Amino acid sequence: MNKARKEIALERMKILIENALSNAKSNPELSQKQALHAKKISTHYRIQMPYEFRMMFCKKCKSFIAPSVNSRTRIGRSSLKSIRTTCNFCSYTYRKVIAQ
Numbered sequence: 001m002n003k004a005r006k007e008i009a010l011e012r013m014k015i016l017i018e019n020a021l022s023n024a025k026s027n028p029e030l031s032q033k034q035a036l037h038a039k040k041i042s043t044h045y046r047i048q049m050p051y052e053f054r055m056m057f058c059k060k061c062k063s064f065i066a067p068s069v070n071s072r073t074r075i076g077r078s079s080l081k082s083i084r085t086t087c088n089f090c091s092y093t094y095r096k097v098i099a100q
């Protein structure tokens with residue numbers, strides 16, 4: 001596929017996620033729609049979503065979880081440094097280990 005088209009798609013995806021983030025509190029429904037749209041773009045153009053965006057989707061219920069709005073983030077206090085994110089929709093918690 002054409003590289004320019006891919007870049008445009010990635011740019012659209014970024015804009016949608018940014019909008020979804022800013023609407024998360026004021027308009028949750030619109031926010032979910034925008035995030036879903038971003039996901040569709042990634043499937044349609046076969047572009048992998050950047051990691052920081054993928055982290056904003058619950059692994060279980062697939063909802064868009066805006067940090068501190070639809071999810072809770074805790075830093076683990078054990079010897080292994082990790083971030084725990086809890087989805088406010090389905091309460092699923094997943095852990096991300098931070099590289100030392």
Ligand SMILES: [Zn+2]
Pocket residue numbers: 058059060061062063087088089090091092
């Ligand atoms: Zn969830």
